[in-house]
Amino acid sequence: QVQLVESGGGLVQPGGSLTLSCAAxxxxxxxxxxxxxxxxxxxxxxxxxxxxxxxxxxYADSVKGRFTISRxxxxxxxxxxxxxxxxxxxxVYYCNADRRVQIYWGQGTQVTVSS
Numbered sequence: 001q002v003q004l005v006e007s008g009g010g011l012v013q014p015g016g017s018l019t020l021s022c023a024a025x026x027x028x029x030x031x032x033x034x035x036x037x038x039x040x041x042x043x044x045x046x047x048x049x050x051x052x053x054x055x056x057x058x059y060a061d062s063v064k065g066r067f068t069i070s071r072x073x074x075x076x077x078x079x080x081x082x083x084x085x086x087x088x089x090x091x092v093y094y095c096n097a098d099r100r101v102q103i104y105w106g107q108g109t110q111v112t113v114s115s
Contacts, residue, residue: 004024005025005095005106006022006094006108006109007020007023007057010084010110011112016085020080022079024076024077024095028049029076032053034051034078034097035050035051035095036049036069037094039108045094049063049080050098051070051071055071063089065096066084077098078095085113091112
C-alpha cells in the first residue's frame with residue numbers, strides 16, 4: 001500500500017518560515033519525481049516545486065528564492081523549506097510522487113500565513 005504522509009504545516013506570521021516533510025512508503029522512492037503542490041481556496045492545485053532522483057529541481061516563479069525542496073533517498077523523504085512566507089502562500093500543501101504512469105498524492109497539510 002502506497003502512503004505519502006505530510007507533516008509540518010501550521011500557522012505562521014508573514015515573513016516567517018516553515019518546513020514541510022513527506023514520508024513515502026510502498027514505492028521504490030528513487031524511481032519517482034517528488035513534488036509539492038498547493039491548493040488555495042477557490043483556486044486550482046498548482047505545482048510549487050519538484051525534485052528528481054538526480055536532485056534536479058524545479059520551482060514555480062512565485063516561490064523561487066524563498067522555498068527549497070530536498071529529498072533523502074535513503075530515508076524515502078522529501079522536504080520543502082519555506083522562508084519569507086507571504087499571505088498568498090496560504091494553501092493546503094500536497095506531497096506528490098510521479099512516475100508518469102503512476103502518480104500518488106498525500107492527504108495534504110494546511111499552511112496558513114497570517115498575522
